[in-house]
Amino acid sequence: MSYKIAIDGPSSAGKSTVAKMLAKELGYIYIDTGAMYRAIAYYLIENNIDYNDENKINLVLDNIDVSLDYDKDNNLHVFLNGKDISDKIRTQAVGEAASVSSQFIKVREKLVSLQRKLAEEKSCCMDGRDIASNVLPNANLKIYLTATADCRSYRRYLEEKAKGIDTTLDKVKKEIEERDYRDTHREHNPLVKVEDAVIIDSTDKTPDEVIDYILSRFF
Numbered sequence: 509m510s511y512k513i514a515i516d517g518p519s520s521a522g523k524s525t526v527a528k529m530l531a532k533e534l535g536y537i538y539i540d541t542g543a544m545y546r547a548i549a550y551y552l553i554e555n556n557i558d559y560n561d562e563n564k565i566n567l568v569l570d571n572i573d574v575s576l577d578y579d580k581d582n583n584l585h586v587f588l589n590g591k592d593i594s595d596k597i598r599t600q601a602v603g604e605a606a607s608v609s610s611q612f613i614k615v616r617e618k619l620v621s622l623q624r625k626l627a628e629e630k631s632c633c634m635d636g637r638d639i640a641s642n643v644l645p646n647a648n649l650k651i652y653l654t655a656t657a658d659c660r661s662y663r664r665y666l667e668e669k670a671k672g673i674d675t676t677l678d679k680v681k682k683e684i685e686e687r688d689y690r691d692t693h694r695e696h697n698p699l700v701k702v703e704d705a706v707i708i709d710s711t712d713k714t715p716d717e718v719i720d721y722i723l724s725r726f727f
Contacts, residue, residue: 512647529716559608640704645702657684658681661684
């Protein structure tokens with residue numbers, strides 16, 4: 509049977525980094541649910557479909573095929589209708605579109621079924637907002653990874669500056685706070701801490717320190 513690790517938490521808490529590193533350490537696959545929602549958002553942007561319009565999105569969902577694959581070094585690649593878009597979905601614009609469109613129930617249903625299927629096939633680390641509460645409620649290990657809003661904003665600010673994006677720390681913090689509100693107040697499967705999750709605060713921890721803590725305590 510596959511071993512499932514669910515990592516939830518707010519934006520820029522380090523979920524994806526930790527999940528990737530942990531998967532590599534354990535020899536598991538890494539399932540990036542955020543990338544899957546970003547793939548749908550990318551499709552909407554490329555096809556000039558309003559990502560706030562649930563009805564219009566529902567009409568095109570059958571035209572969208574999202575899949576994941578791994579190269580020989582176990583690096584994740586995201587495919588949209590057969591095209592590798594891994595390097596095109598990490599922009600702030602796609603992230604904002606994904607944050608909005610991922611609230612809609614038909615979008616979530618489409619991807620959750622795929623995420624569960626992947627998790628049944630191989631041992632995995634999966635991160636997102638509702639992994640422990642909805643996607644993998646029977647996960648072997650549930651982690652809620654968090655950090656202060658100031659810390660998460662500064663991390664995102666540094667990431668965007670490194671990409672050459674012209675922004676300010678205040679602007680990034682406002683976006684983080686808006687994202688937190690949407691994630692915790694959306695109608696379908698909001699971000700929550702499940703009772704049996706291990707809470708890890710990464711504010712004063714490097715990703716390596718988070719990994720060391722998880723490995724020493726659970727493996």
